[in-house]
Amino acid sequence: MQYAALGLDVGRKRIGVAGCDRLxxxxxxxxxxxxxxxxxxxxxxxxxxxxxxxxTLVIGLPYNMDGSLGYQAKQVQKFANGAAKHLGITVEFVDERLTSYEAEEMMRSQGISTRENKAMIDRKAAAIILQQWLAIKQQAIM
Structure with missing residues (x-):
């Protein structure tokens, strides 16, 4: 299976972008x-x-902890649908609850300050989103 996807962590100020190898x-x-x-x-x-x-763009959808879609999730959906239309590309969503927290924890464990590295948090969160999507795709094959 070949993968040609970007993972996106879409926020109001920044968009974290991650990629993967073709495999x-x-x-x-x-x-x-x-x-x-x-x-x-x-x-x-x-x-x-x-x-x-x-x-394919794999976009993290920030569900509320109870599984509902809040204001930010609806903004992300609006962005994603607009991007799909504007760029002529497929968009898929992944539940991104706690990905930024997970990214910050990874950075702290590596001794990297999270206060000055918001852009790095966004990239790492995008990578987690893309990893989750790849895992779902690979499980579907098995």
Whole structure:
């Protein structure tokens, strides 16, 4: 199975971006897009999609802890649906509850300050989102 996906952790200020190798074995943070405008966000994503020959965006959906969709989740859905249409790309969602917390814990365990490294947290959260999606895809094959 070949994978051509980017994982996205979409926030109001930043978008963490992660990628994987074509076999879906390794996942790594690529960049953090500092949000300026819709057009700028789409231009940066389009550039990454073309450069990496991507066919799917895997976007973390921030459910509330009770499993409901709150305001931020609805904003992410709106972004994702707009991006899918604007970029002509498939979008899939992954439950991203606690991914930023998990990313911060990983950084703390490595002795990396989370206070000055918000962009790194976003990239790591995007990597966790993409890893979760890959695990779901690989389980479906087995």
């Amino acid at each position: 879906g074995i390794t996942v790594h943070g690529i960049t953090t897009i500092i949000r300026k405008s819709w057009q700028d966000d789409m231009a940066e994503l389009r550039s990454l999609i073309l450069e990496r020959n991507i066919d």
